[in-house]
Amino acid sequence: MSTSAQSQNPIAVPLIDLQAQRRRIGGEIDNAIQRVLDHGRYIMGPEVGELEESMSVFTGARNVISCSSGTDALLMALMAKGIGKGDAVFMPAFTFTATAEVVAVLGGTPVFVDVLEDTFNIDPISLEKAIPFAIESSLRPTAIICVDLFGQPADYQRITRIARTHDLFMIADAAQSFGGKLNGKRVGTFGEVTTTSFFPAKPFGCYGDGGAVLTDDDELAERLRSIRAHGKGNDKYDIVRIGVNGRLDTLQAAILLTKLAIFEDELGARQACAGIYHDRLSGIAQTPTLIKGASSAWAQYTIILKNRDVVRKRLGKAGISTAIYYPRPMSSQTAYRNFPVAPGGVPVAERLCRSVLSLPMHPYLEREVQEYVCEEVINSVSAVDLEN
Ligand SMILES: *Cc1c(COP(=O)(O)O)cnc(C)c1O
Numbered sequence: 517m518s519t520s521a522q523s524q525n526p527i528a529v530p531l532i533d534l535q536a537q538r539r540r541i542g543g544e545i546d547n548a549i550q551r552v553l554d555h556g557r558y559i560m561g562p563e564v565g566e567l568e569e570s571m572s573v574f575t576g577a578r579n580v581i582s583c584s585s586g587t588d589a590l591l592m593a594l595m596a597k598g599i600g601k602g603d604a605v606f607m608p609a610f611t612f613t614a615t616a617e618v619v620a621v622l623g624g625t626p627v628f629v630d631v632l633e634d635t636f637n638i639d640p641i642s643l644e645k646a647i648p649f650a651i652e653s654s655l656r657p658t659a660i661i662c663v664d665l666f667g668q669p670a671d672y673q674r675i676t677r678i679a680r681t682h683d684l685f686m687i688a689d690a691a692q693s694f695g696g697k698l699n700g701k702r703v704g705t706f707g708e709v710t711t712t713s714f715f716p717a718k719p720f721g722c723y724g725d726g727g728a729v730l731t732d733d734d735e736l737a738e739r740l741r742s743i744r745a746h747g748k749g750n751d752k753y754d755i756v757r758i759g760v761n762g763r764l765d766t767l768q769a770a771i772l773l774t775k776l777a778i779f780e781d782e783l784g785a786r787q788a789c790a791g792i793y794h795d796r797l798s799g800i801a802q803t804p805t806l807i808k809g810a811s812s813a814w815a816q817y818t819i820i821l822k823n824r825d826v827v828r829k830r831l832g833k834a835g836i837s838t839a840i841y842y843p844r845p846m847s848s849q850t851a852y853r854n855f856p857v858a859p860g861g862v863p864v865a866e867r868l869c870r871s872v873l874s875l876p877m878h879p880y881l882e883r884e885v886q887e888y889v890c891e892e893v894i895n896s897v898s899a900v901d902l903e904n
Contacts, residue, residue, distance in 0.1 A: 575704030586713025664693030
């Protein structure tokens with residue numbers, strides 16, 4: 517069986533389309549780049565401070581410290597809290613490698629916690645079991661890294677309560693959720709520290725690597741600024757702590773400033789796409805659920821399917837790009853297999869790794885193209901169901 521679209525040369529539908537955004541604001545971005553080339557202040561030029569100020573206004577976070585990547589944002593946040601040997605840092609097993617990597621790099625111990633099937637975010641019950649388990653394993657429970665997977669803020673009300681009870685420092689890894697909201701507040705103020713990424717494919721991406729740390733804590737912000745610049749004190753050659761080279765390029769700041777002007781509009785377009793997916797696909801696959809009061813930045817639109825791999829292959833033949841975020845829980849990755857896992861394991865994360873599929877999602881996805889994607893998903897799922 518083949519649909520008419522399959523028998524013709526199928527149209528190619530990419531997962532994300534960065535060129536579509538360039539068609540809209542490419543000229544303005546090129547001008548912003550040219551301005552940096554003209555003033556030549558490539559390191560910590562004026563655009564860096566302007567971006568930090570604008571992101572502070574956008575999110576409501578008092579301090580924004582831009583940096584070299586989302587990974588370095590996490591690293592710097594942990595360094596600012598002195599996290600290292602003997603410290604247990606709790607995090608979901610269903611996340612991107614960077615979340616765990618930074619803890620291990622500093623000699624700390626990532627402790628993997630299960631996630632919730634409907635929101636993909638950290639499971640508070642699994643977290644509560646992991647804390648006494650870490651203590652029994654002679655670790656010091658120190659911090660939680662909450663990940664806002666695929667764009668939806670984690671359940672910060674519940675997680676914050678647990679964090680306070682156990683005196684845990686809370687980091688929100690908002691690499692995928694920048695622009696999202698919870699109870700009317702923007703992502704950026706939920707953790708004691710929030711980190712984000714400007715990797716090109718993220719909702720708020722630049723033309724290379726970049727990231728930021730956001731915090732309301734002025735003292736922590738000052739430490740972060742020092743860590744970003746090799747641990748400098750008041751004077752550049754007075755080194756008061758161990759730091760890194762963690763700066764964001766002026767060129768990237770200029771690009772991001774231009775993009776911030778249309779970001780809200782893009783978030784609306786992502787929201788509209790998510791709405792169409794939800795309407796068309798809810799009956800045929802498990803579509804994402806939002807917690808009460810949450811609005812997602814829709815970094816990904818991820819559905820859960822029984823016969824994921826077969827469906828994915830059929831979509832590929834129809835020219836539709838999809839992705840599997842993530843094929844393996846962190847706790848089963850070769851390099852991380854020996855780190856502790858919450859009692860009871862991470863069965864939900866394991867199940868999700870076998871059944872999730874991320875569909876094309878970006879603010880410039882045209883309506884007809886999206887209808888084609890939906891139709892092909894529905895056809896593929898029905899065809900596979902018939903075969904089984
Ligand atoms: C992308 C991502 C990061 C890392 O960001 P980079 O800018 O690529 O270093 C960290 N955490 C999560 C959840 C991510 O999706």
